Amino acid sequence: xxxxxxxxxxxxxxxxxxxxxxxxxxxxxxxxxxxxxxxxxxxxxxxxxxxxxxxxxxxxxxxxxxxxxxxxxxxxxxxxxxxxxxxxxxxxxxxxxxxxxxxxxxxxxxxxxxxxxxxxxxxxxxxxxxxxxxxxxxxxxxxxxxxxxxxxxxxxxxxxxxxxxxxxxxxxxxxxxxxxx
Numbered sequence: 001x002x003x004x005x006x007x008x009x010x011x012x013x014x015x016x017x018x019x020x021x022x023x024x025x026x027x028x029x030x031x032x033x034x035x036x037x038x039x040x041x042x043x044x045x046x047x048x049x050x051x052x053x054x055x056x057x058x059x060x061x062x063x064x065x066x067x068x069x070x071x072x073x074x075x076x077x078x079x080x081x082x083x084x085x086x087x088x089x090x091x092x093x094x095x096x097x098x099x100x101x102x103x104x105x106x107x108x109x110x111x112x113x114x115x116x117x118x119x120x121x122x123x124x125x126x127x128x129x130x131x132x133x134x135x136x137x138x139x140x141x142x143x144x145x146x147x148x149x150x151x152x153x154x155x156x157x158x159x160x161x162x163x164x165x166x167x168x169x170x171x172x173x174x175x176x177x178x179x180x181x
Contacts, residue, residue: 024079026070028086033094040098042070042078050078055098061146068095105152106132108163111173114180121180123153125161134159139181151177 106127
């Protein structure tokens, strides 16, 4: 039986329940974000610096503009920014750029075509970012319904496509969608 890298990490660096349950709320007045190339860096005044951080939404669907998790290069949580609106304009811009890069989700405006073959569905959809072609597999497992009338399709590459409101789709587009779900 083989042991995965994550299992080895947990065995070598076990995280106790107490450590995992401690939330660190970051004081936005002490945060200084910097960009070095494409890498986001963070200095917490009077504490320490992180050469590489990433920003993750704690509640991406229900509270997308609040509760941001700041994670270091090893994906360990540095702390939580409760209200990013309180960041300085420069810091907020850098945080928003990082979030936009991470959460690029095209919004489907119209389904142009859908063709099923060999257990997959090839889609052509008009989105807010232009026409996209993507493939989904096993839609029962790769469809999220975060709210009534809203559907998020996950493709085979892990990309997401957001249908914000089924009512905004034409009757023909809805039929095409439900034929393959």
